[in-house]
Amino acid sequence: QVQLVETGGGMVQTGGSLTLSCAASGRMLPYFVLGWFHQAPGRERAFVAAITWDAEETQYRDSVKGRFTISRDSARNTVALQMNNLEPEDTGVYYCGVRRSGSYVFPRNYDYWGQGTQVTVSS
Numbered sequence: 001q002v003q004l005v006e007t008g009g010g011m012v013q014t015g016g017s018l019t020l021s022c023a024a025s026g027r028m029l030p031y032f033v034l035g036w037f038h039q040a041p042g043r044e045r046a047f048v049a050a051i052t053w054d055a056e057e058t059q060y061r062d063s064v065k066g067r068f069t070i071s072r073d074s075a076r077n078t079v080a081l082q083m084n085n086l087e088p089e090d091t092g093v094y095y096c097g098v099r100r101s102g103s104y105v106f107p108r109n110y111d112y113w114g115q116g117t118q119v120t121v122s123s
Helices: none
Strands: 002-007 011-014 018-026 033-039 046-050 059-061 068-073 076-084 092-099 111-115 116-121
Touching: 002 076, 002 092, 002 111, 018 033, 018 092, 018 116, 033 076, 046 076, 059 116
Parallel strands: 011 116
Antiparallel strands: 002 018, 018 076, 033 046, 033 092, 046 059, 068 076, 092 111, 092 116
16 A cells, blocks of 8 residues: 655746655655646646655656656655646646556556646746
8 A cells, every 4th residue: 555645736837846745655656657737627647757765767748848857865755746837727736646557648547646736836
């Protein structure tokens, strides 16, 4: 069993920055993938970025490359999503999830989810 807790959401203006954090507890194995997903109002949950639990690999959605950075703090068992140059389209609830197998892009392949944290970017 894995438990996830997201923190760090808030409200910023266009061009601002936020850092989200996902704290993981329970049995995490090196090949597990921790992913961040974005759910805009009225839309489905969409992949943003992912990192293997051993931090060997990272992946990003094209629209966030160069703006967002995913990283893992092994001492704290947390994964951070540093978000820079935020745009109004980035507004929504951000969830972290853990995937044990299957493509990291699809939410259906994730077995555990946090409760989400709200990000609002004003223009």
